[in-house]
Amino acid sequence: MISRESILSAAIIALLALIATRFAGFVAPGNLAAVFTDTAPLIILALGQMVVILTRCIDLSVAANLALTGMVCAMLNTAMPGLPVALTLALAIGMGAGLGAINGLLVWKLAIPSIVVTLGTMTIFRGSIFLLSGGEWVNAFEMSASFTGFPRTVILGLPVLGWIAIVIIAGLALMLSRSTQGRAFFAVGGNPHAAVYAGIDVGRTQFLAFTLSGALAGLTGYLWVARYAVAYTDIAGGFELDVVAACVIGGISIAGGIGSVGGAVLGALFLGVIKNALPVVGISPFWQMAISGAAIIVAVAANSRAGRSKGRIILKQAEVRQ
Amino acid sequence: MTTDTGAVLALDGVTKTFPGVKALDGVRLELHAGEVTALIGENGAGKSTVVKILTGIYQPDGGSITIDGRPVRFPTAQAAADAGVTAIHQETVLFDELSVAENIFLGHAPRARFGLIDRRAMMNRARDILTGIGARIDPATRLKDLSIASRHLVAIARALSIDARVVIMDEPTAALSQTEIEELYTLVDQLKAQGKAILFISHKFDEIFRIADRFTVFRDGQFVGAGRMAEIDEAALVRMMVGRSVDQIFPKRAAKVGDEVLRVQGYCHPTEFDDITFTLRRGEILGFYGLVGAGRTEFMQSLIGITRPSKGVTRIDGTIRTIRSPAQAIEAGIVYVPEDRGKQGAILDMPIFQNVTLPSLGRTSRAGFTRMANEFALAREYTRRLDLRAAALDANVGTLSGGNQQKVVIAKWLAVKPRVIILDEPTKGIDIGSKAAVHEFMSELAAEGLSVIMVSSEIPEILGMSDRVIVMREGRIAAELAGADLTPETLVRYAAGIGRAA
Structure with a gap:
């Protein structure tokens, strides 16, 4: 069978080729780098979401976490314009991880289904932004130049935002394929019973997945606010659904235990290319939504077909044991 | 000799094979009107398989089922119910959030105009059946508010709500207290008096001697013997159940x-x-x-x-x-190899070597990072020892046959040393x-x-x-x-x- 990653790569290349016939400038290296950078927040969040989904959970609070952390960073910058960017980054990651840990603790210690927990915290985080900011915007002129400049600084032709995404892709690929913790994420989602017997704490593993997802959301929060140089209550509203969609298109099984870094990245890039290309070739953004939606359904249908033969083997096993 | 004995329901030469195991091998069983037949056998003797065949959940591979001498087939659970065979299961299959009456009539509720459920008729008939078995339960109660014993009575009422000729009771007393068991005996006597043929499955000998008229013994999926309870004692039954040179x-x-x-x-x-x-x-x-x-x-x-x-x-x-x-x-x-190795043992979407090393990751990794060479060495050592036939150790366990999956699970635990x-x-x-x-x-x-x-x-x-x-x-x-x-x-x-x- 052809791997999910190669099918997606082929789909993206076909898409790019199609766009190039209408607007050749789109596939110029400079523009592709811009598209990648524009998709970087989606990639980063999709990678965090993937780890959560691997453990049979879901994190709907990522976009709200991003917005809350972003607002805190922006307000802090307004209050203390001299704060070094490194400290802001550390703060964003730490705060995001803390918010993610709240999700993780509720799932772990109270055994509440993650969809309910994160639906709740999503709303709480959004509400907190309003309470914190009083509904006010933090605008570009209130932010320091170093604060807004950092993600846009270009190194070797690619903005820092793009480089950060590359570092995180590499880090997660290494963690998931080579670390014992990465193995635990797959084991917990693949077969929680077997994981328990093998000495893996399922709840703790899920907690770590949420904390990681939160940390990445927090980091993206700062990057997002700095890049667009604005913070308000509703930034990245509904973005959590794009994140989940990127995972699903990338072949991350919602049932847990199956997925790859490559899949999540390509899933995000697929959505990113559509989002950036359609306006360029003059297609309405509503078509963009329809295409994204169709891609999700095609991806899920492909997943369930791939999973079906496995289901039969299990069933035979169960019957034998009557 | 199947049809002329006056049996209501008879199985003859019934065989059922699952991949790798013969669950039933040419068994026979007869149930008579107004009598309780006890089906006796060790765990794994094939009792549950017979129940599933009689209730249309499994299809036999061979042999015949007859009702009143006429051959019948139960391709679905509904077909078995239509033929008048009903079962009260070991773990009662009921719905917590539905009312007692809805539980009793689920799937065969009385209909009013336009095919809608006639709630009043349903309540009345449920009340009649419950009164008939001496259960003082309001049919409007939600099932979740009832005790285990009352739920059992609801299950029995459900079995009686279809006009059953054959009632199968699979370990009906497992969850009941002594008083409730006595009430159940009374109920069984009532059913006998109504001329129903009852198949009674139990591990408890005192119960079998108290309630059964006839017995049939299975061992390892085979018919061992049958007869009248009055003509046999405990010791002889135990010998039939287990008797073999071991x-x-x-x-x-x-x-x-x-x-x-x-x-x-x-x-x-x-x-x-x-x-x-x-x-x-x-x-x-x-x-x-x-x-x-x-x-x-x-x-x-x-x-x-x-x-x-x-x-x-x-x-x-x-x-x-x-x-x-x-x-x-x-x-x-201390390691534990669980009973349900298919469900609790292996992670099917994970490669063989990763399954084997999962509990030993401490030994195959350093500073939290796994070392592939060590992992493969460990996996190779133990899969070879178990004679596992697999194309490659990085193939997913899900691609292996059931027997080889079990070997992976055992290799995993032995690798822990x-x-x-x-x-x-x-x-x-x-x-x-x-x-x-x-x-x-x-x-x-x-x-x-x-x-x-x-x-x-x-x-x-x-x-x-x-x-x-x-x-x-x-x-x-x-x-x-x-x-x-x-x-x-x-x-x-x-x-x-x-x-x-x-």
Whole structure:
């Protein structure tokens, strides 16, 4: 069978080729780098979401976490314009991880289904932004130049935002394929019973997945606010659904235990290319939504077909044991 | 000789094969109007399979089913119900959130105009049936508000709501108290008086002698005998259930039992088991026998830290070890191979080598990062030892056959290099040839100095493999048997609680 990653790569290349016939400038290296950078927040969040989904959970609070952390960073910058960017980054990651840990603790210690927990915290985080900011915007002129400049600084032709995404892709690929913790994420989602017997704490593993997802959301929060140089209550509203969609298109099984870094990245890039290309070739953004939606359904249908033969083997096993 | 005996329902030469195992091999069974027939056999004798065939859940591979001498087929559960066969299951299959009346009539509710459910008729008929069996339950009550015993009565009422001629009761008293059991007996007498043919499945001999008119005995999926209860005694029934020479196929080597490895003292749990105390020596195979639900698996799970005992001490080599998580159990050298190896053992979407090294990651990794070479070496060593036939160690376990998946699970646990290995029903649901291989392997492990705890419900396996046997009944140790005391009869008596040997 052809791997999910190669099918997606082929789909993206076909898409790019199609766009190039209408607007050749789109596939110029400079523009592709811009598209990648524009998709970087989606990639980063999709990678965090993937780890959560691997453990049979879901994190709907990522976009709200991003917005809350972003607002805190922006307000802090307004209050203390001299704060070094490194400290802001550390703060964003730490705060995001803390918010993610709240999700993780509720799932772990109270055994509440993650969809309910994160639906709740999503709303709480959004509400907190309003309470914190009083509904006010933090605008570009209130932010320091170093604060807004950092993600846009270009190194070797690619903005820092793009480089950060590359570092995180590499880090997660290494963690998931080579670390014992990465193995635990797959084991917990693949077969929680077997994981328990093998000495893996399922709840703790899920907690770590949420904390990681939160940390990445927090980091993206700062990057997002700095890049667009604005913070308000509703930034990245509904973005959590794009994140989940990127995972699903990338072949991350919602049932847990199956997925790859490559899949999540390509899933995000697929959505990113559509989002950036359609306006360029003059297609309405509503078509963009329809295409994204169709891609999700095609991806899920492909997943369930791939999973079906496995289901039969299990069933035979169960019957034998009557 | 099937049709002329006046049986309401008769099975003749019925065979059912599952991949790798023959669950029923040409069995026969007759049920008579107004009489209770007890179906008797060990765990795995094929009783549940018969129930599933009679209720249309399984299709037999061969043989005939006749009702009043006419051949019938039950391709669906609905077909069985239409033919007047109904079953009250071991674990009652009911819906918590529906009312009593809805539970009774689910699937065959009385209809009013436009095909809508006639609620009033349903309530009235439910009330009639419940009154008929002496159950004072309001049909409008939600099922979740009822006690276990009342739920059972609802299940019985459901069985009676279709005009049944044949009623199957599969371990109906398992969850009932003594008074409730007496009420059930009265009910069975009522059903008999109405001329219904009843198939009664139970492990409890006192119950069978109290209520049954006839018996049929199965062993290993085969028909062993049938007759009238009045013409047989307990001892003869036990012999029919277990009777066979058990020394033939077991490769048990002379045990070189060494020093004490594990000592468990006073393990208690609020609901599952009480005061479990035993020792285990090096190279010993200790059998745990009991009926299904005797608390053996529950105890083993608390021994490896999955559930928490309320009291109890574990000593390994004389030192107290606190085991409160499976990770600590693995650390202490105790591993558990679960009964349902398909569901709880392997991770199907993960490569073979990663499955094998999962509990040993501490040894194959450094500073939190795995070392592929070590992982492959470990996986290769143990899969080779188990003679696993797989194209490549990085293929997913899901691509392997059932037997090879089991080998991966066992390789995984041996790779931990444990002191004590707990095998829960190691040969359940596998064919004779594979069974012999598992037994052979178990002997080898013991000979190498590993201590084995074997939880098994199969008497020949327990007798053939164990150096010593602990019999559990209702969460307690009923007996510890070795040597001459270890006979099929003593095992069954202690497990079923039948008092002294005759």
